[in-house]
Amino acid sequence: MSKDKGSGRGYKDVLKDGAHAALDPLVSGIAAVGLRPNHLTVLGLLFSLAAGLAFAMGRFRTGAVITCLSGLCDILDGQLARKTNTITRFGAFFDSALDRIADAALLLGFSWFYMSNLVDMAVNPQRVLINLQRGLEPLTWAVIAMLAMLAAVGSLLVSYTRARAEGLGIDCKVGWFERPERIVLVIIMGFAGLGPVIPAGLLILVALSFTTAFQRMAHVYGRTRQQDPDSE
Template sequence: MAKIFQVSARAGMTRVVEPVARGLLKAGVTPNTVTVAGTVGVLVGALGFGARGHLVTGALIVTVFALTDLLDGTMARMSGGSTRFGAFLDSSMDRVADSAVFGAVAYWLATQGDYPSVAAALLCLAVGGLVSYVKARAEGLGMTCNVGIAERTERLLIVGVGGLLTGLGVDRALPIALWLLAAVSVFTVGQRMVHVHRQARQLEPGGQR
């Protein structure tokens, strides 16, 4: 059910994004430009606002610019497919943006003296990087790894909603979101490890390693 909802939501977003992507391409804007601009926007929202306690503004800015991750991919597809450098740049900028978001959250929580939640934010950052690494490593070895309940978009959405609710006065919403995110991220790593292990057993001589 979660996977069906995820696919439906992304399909809906694609219908909204495609006209924007087409317009930007006609204007001469490249997917790589959108990738960098989106990252800069996330940095402004996270470090310029979120880290200073302006959680509502920060969450809204980060959410808007995080959507460029879908926009640049759509533009690349429309222009004939992603280049090797484009794929490399997109992945690298994602890591920069994620570090800014969770680093800003951890910093703000530290200023509030909520050190258990700081630990949760740092755990989300570390495990989130592992989620991406497992997929990249699997694909580098010639396997697929398109599974998991908490991919990058879902992770940013969870922390964004937590920050937004906390900024609106809902007590403990952000810490709860962080611990939830840490749990689903760990589960996603496990899902991907199992998925890759099954493929590897079929590919390795003798079916085992």
């Protein structure tokens, strides 16, 4: 990971600070009208559900725009909590739980699109011929749908490994591919629309999500070996 020279801070911290500074006036306005962090958390989930539905319907660019709004809410809720001094343990738990639903909704939206089109091909053979002429074989669509489901599993596993580690009292903020990176990649896939970018993006999501989960497993293994040297 690249570091901000002289401070030892990661590039993610630098980007986060810049985003927070840019959004501070908006956060102040939100605080002034009386909205609370949990309101933004729920709004972010609703945006993610709407984006997942858009992806499922094949409206990829619409889904990408809505995902941007969901991501904005995900940034704002935490910043609002800090600004209004309303950080609570339940708020952190609530935000994390709804984020998992949001992640699944986005990726399963892609899976539903490809699976539903496979079903349509099964009941309408003419669609198979049309797609074959476009270079799209049914098997290809099935593989893409499976990649989307695996990406959903991988994203949940990344979050679960961290949560389980922290339940054991082990800090586990390690790994290359966390939620912000996943959301950015989903947005890129959506704006690219139907074509090679979506399966490529899903393949990256699968590979890096599982890699990050295994990085966290290795980290926890190393820490527990230090604490419990006799464990296997």
